[in-house]
Amino acid sequence: MKCTVCRQPAVIDVRRHNANFCAAHFLKLCRDQVAKAIKDHSMLAPGERALVAVSGGKDSLAVWDILVELGYQADGLYLGLGIGEYSDASGDMARAFAGQRGLELIEIDLPAEHGFDIPTGAKAAKRVPCSACGLSKRHLFDEAARTGGYDVVVTGHNLDDEAAVLFGNVLHWQADYLGRQLPVLPGRNGFPRKVKPLVRLGEREMAAYCVLRGIDYIVEECPMAAGNKHLGYKEALNAIEAVSPGTKHDFYFGFLARASHRFTPDAEAEQADLGSCERCGAPTPGDVCAFCKLVARATSAPVPVELGQRR
Amino acid sequence: MKVLLRNPKRELDVPGGVRVHALLERLELNRESVLVIRGDTLVPGDVLLEDTDVVEIRPVISGGAT
Numbered sequence: 105m106k107c108t109v110c111r112q113p114a115v116i117d118v119r120r121h122n123a124n125f126c127a128a129h130f131l132k133l134c135r136d137q138v139a140k141a142i143k144d145h146s147m148l149a150p151g152e153r154a155l156v157a158v159s160g161g162k163d164s165l166a167v168w169d170i171l172v173e174l175g176y177q178a179d180g181l182y183l184g185l186g187i188g189e190y191s192d193a194s195g196d197m198a199r200a201f202a203g204q205r206g207l208e209l210i211e212i213d214l215p216a217e218h219g220f221d222i223p224t225g226a227k228a229a230k231r232v233p234c235s236a237c238g239l240s241k242r243h244l245f246d247e248a249a250r251t252g253g254y255d256v257v258v259t260g261h262n263l264d265d266e267a268a269v270l271f272g273n274v275l276h277w278q279a280d281y282l283g284r285q286l287p288v289l290p291g292r293n294g295f296p297r298k299v300k301p302l303v304r305l306g307e308r309e310m311a312a313y314c315v316l317r318g319i320d321y322i323v324e325e326c327p328m329a330a331g332n333k334h335l336g337y338k339e340a341l342n343a344i345e346a347v348s349p350g351t352k353h354d355f356y357f358g359f360l361a362r363a364s365h366r367f368t369p370d371a372e373a374e375q376a377d378l379g380s381c382e383r384c385g386a387p388t389p390g391d392v393c394a395f396c397k398l399v400a401r402a403t404s405a406p407v408p409v410e411l412g413q414r415r
Numbered sequence: 416m417k418v419l420l421r422n423p424k425r426e427l428d429v430p431g432g433v434r435v436h437a438l439l440e441r442l443e444l445n446r447e448s449v450l451v452i453r454g455d456t457l458v459p460g461d462v463l464l465e466d467t468d469v470v471e472i473r474p475v476i477s478g479g480a481t
Contacts, residue, residue, distance in 0.1 A: 105459045105460070105462075114459050115457040115458075115459055117459055127457075162475075163477075264476070307475045307476060308447060308448070308450060311473065311475040312450055312457055315450065315455075315457055315473075318455070323421055324422065325422055325476075326477075339448070342448050342476070346445050
């Protein structure tokens with residue numbers, strides 16, 4: 105197998121591009137795709153300060169690496185979620201990556217700063233762990249970016265992530281979610297915009313990027329995520345992709361080009377109802393935002409059971 | 416050859432003389448969902464693996480529903 109660009113031995117095939125690449129040209133492909141996504145969707149402007157949401161996994165470390173390679177000013181934010189050894193190992197990966205490159209990594213520890221971990225919070229709030237985790241991440245990334253004076257939050261969502269979320273939203277016709285499923289979510293109420301520079305790159309490509317760049321990332325799946333719907337959607341789409349390369353790309357980018365705007369009114373209607381959380385100021389449709397409710401439920405002491413004399 | 420698999424971590428002994436794509440088919444793995452790594456680099460699908468090779472088959476699917 106030869107590199108489609110230079111005819112040297114290839115290390116990877118990318119079937120949806122009907123092309124093979126040597127290491128150097130594959131890394132260039134990844135950087136070019138990120139640069140194109142940033143340009144096409146006006147994600148970042150020169151001189152803006154970006155905060156990368158870093159998990160210690162392949163996608164967040166790869167996007168941080170590529171942004172720095174492309175010359176953007178990007179710091180990292182790692183959230184300690186209190187998921188046992190998984191969180192310990194993830195934090196080590198994020199710290200090692202930042203340390204080796206002299207990059208700034210901000211750390212927030214959920215148990216230390218908010219009094220609960222994800223397994224406890226999910227149980228107390230009667231949410232699935234991925235829901236409590238996603239809610240906490242979105243809130244804390246927003247808050248850290250706002251207090252740190254960052255212009256934009258960067259996440260490592262890749263093409264597979266976006267295609268899988270789209271698949272789930274279409275299966276259940278979540279019209280307001282479909283209206284917000286964009287590569288860029290504009291800032292509002294003092295909160296930063298959010299961008300997804302990896303939307304043109306698949307999950308396999310991001311793992312390959314890390315291997316070829318020598319980036320050590322946490323390969324093990326989060327123990328809380330095992331068996332969740334999102335992973336099931338990804339497996340289903342990959343089964344289709346295996347027999348019809350390019351399907352995930354066509355599904356997601358076809359949606360953006362031909363259907364996304366049809367759901368904008370649904371998303372705008374939902375956004376119009378948002379006020380500010382009376383405790384933290386975050387956007388919320390009620391008096392108290394979902395994260396503050398989660399904190400309250402997860403940290404409230406159980407009602408003591410009185411033992412002693414019977415009345 | 417030795418084949419290292421993840422989630423859960425395990426090790427298989429597989430006879431050499433097989434190409435990467437054929438190995439993945441034999442193990443019933445979707446080539447869109449894994450990378451094959453030998454040493455510190457990737458091995459493309461048409462490479463013939465030898466008895467003495469040690470390869471890792473690394474899953475690439477990850478993530479919660481955030």
